[in-house]
Amino acid sequence: MFNSNNATRAAGVAILAGTLVIGAGASAQPKPAPPPSAEKQRMIDLGIAHKTAAGLYQYLKEQAHGGQPLNWRSVPDWTGVWTREASPFFWDPDQGDPNALPTAKLTPPYQKQLLEKLDRVNRGIEFDPLSNCEPAGMPRWMVEPFLREWVVTPTQTYLINEMQNEMRRVYTDGRDHPSKDDAYPLWEGDSIGFWDGDKLVIHTSQMRAGQYQRIQPGYSEQVETVEVWHKTEASTMTVDVWSFDPPALVEPWYAKQVYKKLTNDDRSLRIRYWDCGENQNNTVVKTGEGTSDFKNFTFTKKDDK
Amino acid sequence: MRKIFGCALGGLLLVAAPVFAHHSAVMFDDQKEITVTGVVKEFQYTNPHSWLLVDVKNDDGTVTTWGFEAEGPSTLTRAGIRRSDLMPGTGITITGHPMRDGRPAASWVKAKRADGKDLDPRNGFAIK
Numbered sequence: 019m020f021n022s023n024n025a026t027r028a029a030g031v032a033i034l035a036g037t038l039v040i041g042a043g044a045s046a047q048p049k050p051a052p053p054p055s056a057e058k059q060r061m062i063d064l065g066i067a068h069k070t071a072a073g074l075y076q077y078l079k080e081q082a083h084g085g086q087p088l089n090w091r092s093v094p095d096w097t098g099v100w101t102r103e104a105s106p107f108f109w110d111p112d113q114g115d116p117n118a119l120p121t122a123k124l125t126p127p128y129q130k131q132l133l134e135k136l137d138r139v140n141r142g143i144e145f146d147p148l149s150n151c152e153p154a155g156m157p158r159w160m161v162e163p164f165l166r167e168w169v170v171t172p173t174q175t176y177l178i179n180e181m182q183n184e185m186r187r188v189y190t191d192g193r194d195h196p197s198k199d200d201a202y203p204l205w206e207g208d209s210i211g212f213w214d215g216d217k218l219v220i221h222t223s224q225m226r227a228g229q230y231q232r233i234q235p236g237y238s239e240q241v242e243t244v245e246v247w248h249k250t251e252a253s254t255m256t257v258d259v260w261s262f263d264p265p266a267l268v269e270p271w272y273a274k275q276v277y278k279k280l281t282n283d284d285r286s287l288r289i290r291y292w293d294c295g296e297n298q299n300n301t302v303v304k305t306g307e308g309t310s311d312f313k314n315f316t317f318t319k320k321d322d323k
Numbered sequence: 324m325r326k327i328f329g330c331a332l333g334g335l336l337l338v339a340a341p342v343f344a345h346h347s348a349v350m351f352d353d354q355k356e357i358t359v360t361g362v363v364k365e366f367q368y369t370n371p372h373s374w375l376l377v378d379v380k381n382d383d384g385t386v387t388t389w390g391f392e393a394e395g396p397s398t399l400t401r402a403g404i405r406r407s408d409l410m411p412g413t414g415i416t417i418t419g420h421p422m423r424d425g426r427p428a429a430s431w432v433k434a435k436r437a438d439g440k441d442l443d444p445r446n447g448f449a450i451k
């Protein structure tokens with residue numbers, strides 16, 4: 019099998035090079051998730067204390083005295099082309115080791131579902147719904163590894179991921195979410211927010227069920243998130259995010275997401291329209307065994323070996 | 324033209340698989356590598372994945388077109404690989420993890436153009 023030095027070294031490579039390290043035939047018993055730091059535990063406790071995403075959002079709004087509306091003079095400079103810093107296959111970057119369990123505290127059904135999925139992956143059986151050209155959707159949107167842009171206006175902020183052209187609209191004009199009877203599941207959910215100085219606080223509800231990533235847990239349609247976006251350095255965007263999801267999580271799952279602004283000195287990085295179906299060679303199907311395979315290539319026939 | 328199969332990782336069970344934008348990498352054998360030398364037939368610079376098609380002459384004189392999959396245009400741009408770097412007819416030696424089912428396709432690991440330029444698509448996720 020492998021030893022922890024190999025795993026640590028490989029995980030470092032994963033973070034640096036954006037690769038996923040998986041255990042082919044790895045240990046059947048994943049290692050426990052790393053324990054939180056004291057600072058992280060404080061953020062976890064903040065989520066626990068407020069019980070729901072709406073409760074935490076309301077608390078943060080009260081702390082900010084209702085927030086301060088932006089005007090065109092006070093719009094922060096969030097321009098540029100950005101990407102997530104951590105390995106895309108960990109929702110919580112603190113997981114670090116691909117052979118450790120995610121840091122979420124899951125309910126028994128979702129824990130069972132995760133362990134069964136990891137077992138299938140270790141046996142080479144894996145199919146990602148993205149292969150059907152579905153968008154990632156929130157909250158998975160936060161960890162996809164491609165280019166991003168943030169567009170801030172006084173009354174709306176657009177959070178754009180080039181992958182599948184996924185754009186989240188965050189309404190900061192004081193509106194509330196739709197009524198419960200008018201709410202229905204959305205890929206990106208419904209996001210409202212307010213500005214607390216140079217921090218954008220967001221509450222997102224109405225999301226569809228999905229998975230945080232391929233080797234991460236699933237989430238239910240009841241998932242809601244609270245995010246605090248803060249440009250902490252010229253090239254660093256830090257996002258504190260809490261997921262609340264009673265069917266899946268026994269307590270809110272807190273993680274710190276970090277996005278880095280790419281240099282792009284030659285301006286060669288441009289976000290283009292993403293057409294998932296434009297190349298037949300990318301058509302991937304679910305096999306009878308439940309794993310992934312290419313359907314047909316344009317350059318060779320199925321029985322060419 | 325030549326084609327070389329080899330064990331990629333010397334028996335290590337932990338393997339580094341590329342980030343695949345919209346599908347798992349299970350169809351590729353990440354314990355093996357194949358290296359071929361040929362000429363570029365077509366560079367399909369597309370999302371969610373790009374495909375580099377390389378014509379490789381076999382020992383019996385026939386030609387097999389191999390497909391090498393990488394990430395899409397923005398990630399390749401970040402890796403310094405532009406569409407114009409691999410125009411049809413360009414000579415190339417390219418290495419990838421081959422398909423498990425034996426079809427002539429692979430996930431692109433690294434390549435060297437005939438003029439010596441290295442083309443490593445996995446550099447496209449480096450933050451710089």
